[in-house]
Amino acid sequence: MPQLVVASANRKKVIELKTLLEPLGIELLGLDQFPHLPPVEETGTTFAANAAIKATAAAQGTGLWALADDSGLEVDVLQGRPGVYSARYAGPGCTDADNNAKLLAELASVPDERRGAAFVCHLAVADPTGAIRLSVEDRCRGRIISEHRGGQGFGYDPLFLIPEYHLTFAELGLAVKSQLSHRARAFARLVPRLPPLLAHAAS
Numbered sequence: 001m002p003q004l005v006v007a008s009a010n011r012k013k014v015i016e017l018k019t020l021l022e023p024l025g026i027e028l029l030g031l032d033q034f035p036h037l038p039p040v041e042e043t044g045t046t047f048a049a050n051a052a053i054k055a056t057a058a059a060q061g062t063g064l065w066a067l068a069d070d071s072g073l074e075v076d077v078l079q080g081r082p083g084v085y086s087a088r089y090a091g092p093g094c095t096d097a098d099n100n101a102k103l104l105a106e107l108a109s110v111p112d113e114r115r116g117a118a119f120v121c122h123l124a125v126a127d128p129t130g131a132i133r134l135s136v137e138d139r140c141r142g143r144i145i146s147e148h149r150g151g152q153g154f155g156y157d158p159l160f161l162i163p164e165y166h167l168t169f170a171e172l173g174l175a176v177k178s179q180l181s182h183r184a185r186a187f188a189r190l191v192p193r194l195p196p197l198l199a200h201a202a203s
Contacts, residue, residue, distance in 0.1 A: 002198040003027045004125075005034070007058035007068035012154045017069070019178050020187045024195055029064070037061045042084070047072065047122035048135065050084055055126035063128050065198060071121040071182060073156050075144060077114050078106060086155070096155055100148065103159065107144055115144040119160060119169075119182040123190050125197070134193055138185035142169075153177065 004026050006014050014030040021028055031037060040057045044050035047070040055068035072086030082089040082103070090098035107115060118139045125134040140162075148158040150170025157169035162180060169177055178184050 001025055001027045002195075003029055003064055004198070005029045005031070005058050005062050005064045005066040007031060007040075007054040007066050010154070013069065016174065016178065016183065017067070019174065020184065020191070021194075024191065026195070026198065029062075031058065034062055042070070044070075045084065047084060047120055047137065048124070051122045051124035051135070052126075052132050055124040055132060056130040059126035059128055060130040065128060066126045068124050068126070069121060069183065069186075070124075071119065073103075073160070074118050074120055074139075075103070075107070076116040076118075077110055100156060100159055103144065103156065104146065107146070112143070112145075117142055117144050117160065119156075121182040121186040123186050125190075125194065134190065134197060136186050136189040138182055138189060140180060140182040140185060 006017055006028050008014055009031045011030065014028065018028050040054050042050040042053060044053055051068045051070035054070065055066045058066035058068065072083055074080045074083055088094055090102045118141050120137065120139045122137040123135065124132050127133050143161045143163060144159050145161045145168065149168045150158050152173055153170040160169045161167070162172065165172065169181065
């Protein structure tokens with residue numbers, strides 16, 4: 001079974017990715033299995049650049065194929081913020097709760113009809129030398145609500161409403177989210193191309 005390192009220390013994200021990839025016969029390894037690897041500084045100004053940085057570092061550090069996911073929230077009225085800074089929007093060492101609180105404060109005076117937003121996901125796959133061999137991106141549109149709803153998911157999920165379902169990502173649950181999310185849509189682009197790439201490399 002081919003192995004693929006997921007360049008993320010976020011266990012919830014790794015679990016979500018396993019749901020998408022393990023049915024393809026690909027064994028996913030999280031960065032928690034490689035404690036010797038130093039943290040990677042995400043210095044890119046785009047999701048694509050940060051995904052490439054993380055995939056390259058994980059591949060070179062492990063000698064394995066690596067997959068990196070850089071994703072975040074873009075809010076229309078905030079000109080695309082928090083964007084690539086989504087995970088650290090409230091400052092260094094912040095928590096999901098801190099980020100959500102900052103976002104709600106910034107949108108406090110914004111009416112519902114102007115709270116459009118999109119979750120964006122960029123995926124990059126690097127070979128063991130660190131060269132990027134595959135790169136895809138997709139997004140999921142929704143709206144930011146004014147109060148937390150739901151106990152599942154992570155990040156901004158409790159605030160991101162899917163209008164068609166009248167539920168937030170944190171209320172939908174992993175099974176449904178794995179079909180609708182920005183990450184699922186990006187993976188729909190990636191999945192047909194990934195197994196042949198890994199199989200060719202192993203031959």
